[in-house]
Amino acid sequence: MRNPTSELTRERTRSAWVFLAPTLFVLLMVAGWPLGRTIFFSFTDASLETIGESTYKMVGLANYFGDYGVFNFGTAEGFWKTDWGMAIGNTFKFAIVSVVLETILGVVFALVLNAEFKGRGFVRAAVLVPWAIPTIVSAKMWAWIMHDQFGVMNALLRSAHIIDHNIAWTAEPAYALWAVVLVDVWKTTPFMALLTLAALQMLPRDCYEAAHVDGIHPVKVFFKVTLPLIWPALMVAVIFRLLDALRVFDIIYVMTSNSVSTISMSGFVRREIVDNNYVGYGSAASTVLFLIIGACTLIYLKVSRVDLGGKK
């Protein structure tokens, strides 16, 4: 009574797990295990030296709450003025403002790139370049452009009489975070533009022809037809970028040397673990960051309704 089809199915299922085993092993090793250890360290007083020798001891929730915890509500100046509070504030300010600007600029770029003009292929490639280069390089290039004494930005703004003295864009707390936002917008607008462009190219042509015949103003067509149609794709891209922006580290570390007025959550975690050698305390902060991003990921999965079963 052996059924050849189910025999084949069983064998295929077995080979599926065999083929998945190496990938699952690597993912467990690089993601699951270190994440578990980091969460574990957040309940200890570990330092970089004691990690290897396992001589750290458990401290319960002391790294999270109380006078030495990341959530210290007892300070005189208040939680939002502690370094971790500042880091949370900076990160969200950075993420929200840069993603909003990138989305608006990205849609404008995409609309332009979707039009017919000579040299379109070249411009589409040019737009990819800021996205492809290392973040460190873009941070250094802009740091030079925004240099307080010899930067072109100050020189141009002065010759246009917009400012009357040189401004230290990356050092003055009032401007530093916005300088970082500018660089991030420059670097990631292309990503938004290309995802939006892909959505634009899938739109049906006939409703545009109808609108054209009816003589409806192009701006109205954009808000009434185009935007609602590309909205789902745009939202996926926006949440995707938002998740990325919440993890920001490189730009801020290089441009403003991690000063407290611009430090991000990731920057704070690395500073505590590596520079200050408070592995337990830093791990607690990184666990909080992980939970925040985890919550955002769940929202992303819900909004994008990712096709997991392969049913389409």
Place this chain on the structure above:
Amino acid sequence: MDLMTLQRFFGKLGLYVLVALISLFCLFPFYFAFVTSLRSGTELFSTTLWPQSASLKNYVSLFTIAEQPFGRHILNSLGVSAMVVVASLFLGVTAAYALGRITFKGKGLLLLTVLAVSMFPQVAVLSGMFELMQAIGFYNHWWGLTLPYMVFTLPFTVWVLTTFVRDLPKELEEAAIMDGCTPWGIITKVFLPVMWPALVTTGLLAFIAAWNEFMFALTFVLDNSDRTVPVSISLISGADKYEIPWGKIMAASVLVTLPLIALVLVFQRKIVGGLTSGAVKG
């Protein structure tokens, strides 16, 4: 009728002005970095936008100063990026075949896990990874970075390849199964030959991601000889501690950007296709 042509003329003009502005916005920093990299001495501090004289001094000094072996750093970066590409593609292809072609229990959950890992903040694994790297002897070696880099390259490689494999026609493997081909034979003889476009795309994206990575490279490598390019650029310093050699930094920036510009120009369509298939991390 004349009004229409006039309107169209201004519409076209406006479009080209926008195109010019976009190109300027994207390319100006590179142009200025290039101009700066050719300047030396006091010329560096002039804010004119045009090159005055061209000197290759900055480029030469990148490769001749022993304390900062930039050539060595480029080789390290190339090495680790290549290893990351090979490892992620190998693991990605086998996993994609299982996830894309075979139905079994728990597949949805596995795909969800893969997607969740791709959203991981890097610092979430920082202290655990530090411990692991030291325990297995990967710490402080350029090739050791291959391991942590899998955190961000493997999930998206698996994801994109799975989407690609899933959409291939059913008939492709049916004939092979009838002929009694083993699953490994199906992967190597049936799927690999048609998967080249997807492999090139994911390989490129993995290469760019590994080439550009900064935080792990900064944290897990301390020796100067094992540094990668992004860390090297962030640490370029002059003879005097307080004098930042901008010309040299810009020369290094230009050098690491050129190969990427070449890749982008050649593989533009493939990169965009990879980015849009499943909204993959940039």
